[in-house]
Amino acid sequence: MSELPPTTSIRRWLVTTNHKDIGILYLITALFFLLFGGVLALLIRVQLWDPANQVLSGLAYNEAVTAHGLIMVFWFLSPFAFGFANYFVPLQIGADDLAFPRLNALSYWMYLFSGILLAVSFFQGGTLSAGWTMYAPLNVPMYTPSIGSTGAVLALFMFVVGVTASTVNFLTSIHHSRAEGMGIMDMPMFTWSMLATVWMMLFAFAALLAVGLLLASDRVLGSVYFSATEGGSLLWGHLFWFFGHPEVYIVFFPALGVMLELFQTFSGRRLVGRKWVIIAICLISVQSFLVWMHHMFLTTINLEIKTLMMATTIGISLPFDLVVFALIYTLMKGRIQFTTPFLFAFGALLLFILGGITGVFLGAIVLDYEFRGTYWVVAHFHYVMFGGATALFGGAYYWFPKITGKMYDEFLGKLHFVIFFVSFNMVYFSMFLGWETPRRVFEYNPEFQIFHQIGSIGAFVLGFSFFIMFYNFAKSYVSGPEAGENPWDYSRTAEWAVSSPPPLENWPNRPSYASGKLEFVKDYVPDGGPAVKADENGNAATDGGDTHSDHIRDYPYWDKHPSHASIWPFTLSLATGIMLLGLSGFNDSVAFEIGESLGSTAITVSNAAYPMLAVLGLLGLIFSGVKWGLEEFYAPPSEFAERWPFNGVEKVKLGMWFFMASDVILFGAFISAAVFIRYNAGWRTWEPLTESLPGLINTFVLLTSSFTVILALVAAHRNSRKGLLASLGTTILLGLTFLSIKMWEWHHEVFDRGVTLSQNAHGDPIQASIYYVTTGLHGVHVVGGMLIAGFLFYRAYHGAYLDDERPVEYFGLYWHFVDIVWVFLFPLFYLF
Amino acid sequence: MIHPITLQQGTDWQAQAEVFEEIFFVFLALGTLVGIVVVSYTLWNVYKYRDDGSEPDADFDAPVVGELPTGQGGPKAKKLFLSFGLSAIVVISLVVYAYGLLLYVEDGPDTGEEGDIEITVEGYQFGWEFLYPNGHSEMNELVVPADKRIDLTVTSRDVWHNFGSSDLRIKSDAIPGETSETWFSVSSDEVAAQGGEATFRVECFELCGSGHSAMKGQITVIPQDEWDEWYANTEGDSESASVEDADPASDTDTSRVTGAAIGGVGA
């Protein structure tokens, strides 16, 4: 642990783990990517000026379209929203910070470096050109051979890793750190929207992680998932849209939260039908996973399923209806103040209404048959997604005074809004008028040229309008008037109850809503023990204490000061970035000449730089990981907090549960992929590639190791160092046995029989890919488990975990999970 | 509003009565109406309840920082549910209505004894190959007779494409390893109106690589007798030019049928 340097020092920004600092980093980085994606958009618009125009080649145009989509959806919209979430969710729920501050820093750095990887991919022979939807098989090297294409896929993978960490962090924070008295229904609407967002992200991004891993495996290792004619293309469609549809709400919900917040603040009214809005938000989150095939109405899925998807699609538009009306009725009878933030939020509502109505058109299958792949879809989703983002810009104006302590310039803000709103509609409404133009096509029917020209003019004006905002913010930051604690007349949420900007640990004393409104209470801290809830006179309460204080007693360092700085999130992300950069060119620079057996494989390296980067990155990653593990970083849970519905669950354990829930989806997607392809190939035409005996032995080995992990925990609990070492050691040995048998099986049972990642002497090549990749993913989990177990063993040898056995318990949870997954894989690959 | 739609093979086809145009029109009319009502109602209220600097009403209960939302008897939600109910009815009836027409489109019109022509369309980087029942194949131009129902079986030999013609309102994914189906039919009136040869633009609607933009084709419809003559001269076995027994290439139960007819749909 190191001290946090002042904000003027560059080091501060590299080591900070404070949620407000990281929020600022997110916001600034996201705005940078807005510019990046915006420049690409302008390139597209220039090309569209004239159907005969060829500013960019066909390939370059596709790269621009792809990168524009990827950057705006992944590297701008969500991170921009998460900038606000980082800054304000802890403030709104009365927490000191997020649950896992270092993990939060890790998410940010993963995001930043993944974005840099994406930018670099332009210079690796051109970035990906398969569209942001990356349809298969255009996304495999046979059709998009550039190294940069692989680089972009790996960048996306890295981004998703950061997102997953962030998801777990927010879920744990919101469920574990709400101030006393703030029940889940009492949370401010922005926080509510973020909660729904991260719940959706937990599952949706796990599916994207899965599909990204499969694609990375196809591109880097050479498996053949997405080029397989046994349903490879449709597999991509299903997995991508299973993620993709929730994703559109994931980017929209934070903006919705801002709208809900701002409508109340600037009308002086409380949300109409609050409970129903919350219910609608929850409904949408669940339903969002049941509509994905409405993006695939034109594929070969059958009529019954299409009908079902049409029904669920229309079903999901109904709760949205309710939310929109709630927003409108909230304004009525209010005292509406037309400030810049309100104008943006209100503009967002209008745009969203238009986007929603055109969405209903798309939900009717017959219409979708014609709209699919045209500018109608492009216009629709810009109205909903970018329309939503409009509210986020409102949020930027709204919270600018809180973040900087300075007031923005109201006139410039309104000017920005007017220009923005007019040009927005020029760009996107013209798309409805010229909707018959196919999407991602620049040699379009000249009949529509006028619409595209209006759009192109609008785009430049739209781009320009943001410079008014940047100028406004820069000028106000330097010389704006002091904003004070609370510049708004009718704000309600807790961020307005502290200074602007808020102090490092947010609160003067412990925030509590126990009395029905926000108060700062001073707790009584007995000498040598954790805080105890105080009664009115500031003395220790005697009424039996607080059940939640167990959460803090579990932390043996309770008397330390919370930490706010660590360099390891930064180095870990940097190392990951370097490793992935190396992997992007791996397939092109390293060739394997496979001989009779694995042993006689000849390796030729044509470009040493890539493999060296990969190895360098891997070493840095392991080094940073170990240093992270050894660092003393103290982030205690809040002492008195609302934790429904996870009252009895300790913080890190809760985080583990969330993480494993996402891992379940990851494996679920891999297994579904295996089942889907096999079904398409004809289920019974496949035989297991290997004898069932090694698999059977391995099943026993793993199940036994699950048992020894429990023994380790028991030993730690009984303070028996020897017992702990013995059972941990046995677990490690069993894990290594599993891996050895696995290696032997891959080598002698499978490989020597002519089965490689892309070839199969006994049947469809895709079967070989599935076998290696799915059992390989499990193998990677086992290896990860072994590394952690080795680390625990080393620490235990030096006497750790006897008074605090929780790390052993968490490892146990993970290990059980890995074993359970095997129980599913075994029949799939060895028996049937 | 829902009219049983039948396709009459014959001379009295009505060119303007397309399924798509009809639904699109209904959706557009209702969508515009709902949009205008909601937006103007909202704008009017926002104007009406603006903060004009006057003293707040006596019952105006300003929120304060740090309050909790519950237990404050928030405003009643009756109106909310009324509007919600109304809009739900509009949306649901629209979709039910559209669904009725979907079933028609999925099945295709009854073609009577005239029979169909089965064409296999194969997308590739970057163009379309049309395969006729007699084994003849054409690149990028599909020549078919008027007044016939043309069934297309669409697939791809490399990446995912999407075969579509905006003029004909047909579209179908071309996916490697899969076949999907669509159909169309052009009346001889339409052909006559276009001067004895009706042409329709074909475009690719799914990004498929560097030549995607230029992946254009054409559907040419000519009178039956001219077509018979043309078809007889194509290489391949002209016996099987009698398309009655052309085999439907698809045997999968997952394939999809859709389409629309120019001028083929009347009341």
Ligand code: HEM
């Ligand atoms: C009223 C509710 C909505 C309905 C009924 C609806 C329906 C649809 C349908 C059926 C499609 C597929 C179009 C096609 O590719 O053929 C679509 C595309 C899309 N929608 Fe919506 N939508 C709704 C709201 C939203 C919202 C709220 C968002 C995001 C904030 C959104 C974002 C998108 C995006 C990004 C796509 C296109 C993805 C792509 O192909 O690249 N939609 N919508």
Ligand SMILES: [Cu+2]
């Ligand atoms: Cu969707």
Ligand SMILES: [Cu+2]
């Ligand atoms: Cu194409």
